[in-house]
Amino acid sequence: MCGSSAALRIIFSVSFMVIFFGGGLCEARMHVNVDIINDIGPNVQLGLHCKSKNKDLGTQYLAPQQHWGFRANLNVWETTLYFCRFRWGSQSQWFDILIANRDQKTCEHHPCVWSIRPNGPCRLTGHEECFPWN
Template sequence: MGGSSAFHIIFSVTFMVILLGGLCEAVFHIAVDIINDIGPNVQLGLHCKSKNKDLGSQSLAFHQHWGFREAINLWETTLFYCHFEWGSESKWFDIIELKRDQWLCENNQCVWSIRPDGPCRLTGQEKCYPWHAVI
């Protein structure tokens, strides 16, 4: 009888973790929209990824948009970075840094303008950031 009760408790806890984890994963997302604002006639190459997910390479004409939507992990440590190239330039930036963006992006939508001096978040109050140093 004691073994059966332990099984039911373990089963119930496991089921709740899976159910709640699935609900949290399905409910909390962040969307990113990236705009090429480097300059007229300048093609912007970009490649975004996280520790576990590679979104592949993209190429954007001037003022063209590209975006993606990702689930926020349970620990709220979601991080995506992008590598940008145009002309002879090669830059990178953390395009989703949840602690920085979560409360500033309207309706969990972050719009980024990619400019020569650095990316600028257009949602909320516009804020520009410097490029990360290339190692």
């Protein structure tokens, strides 16, 4: 009797892991589109380098008012984080451009649009909200 009980527990555990990790929740994983706009000023090029713990998106250069963006899959624990280093003139600043538990609901159905300004980034999606540099 003890052997069959242990076997049932193993079957249940394996089935749960297959459903949980093999597609059940992973397929329902949400994504967010991030769009970054250079609003530093006229005639000022913006350099930026964005990455997460596991993914480096490389260096980009934006002319004034130019956009660049990326798509990020959010993990089920809502701990996804992307940060960017911004450089213009002699300035260098960084900011957490995507924090899952901050941005997920606001950017669920629309891209998370960020206006990068000298005083800090402003999220334009939803109601405009400006943040200080990190």
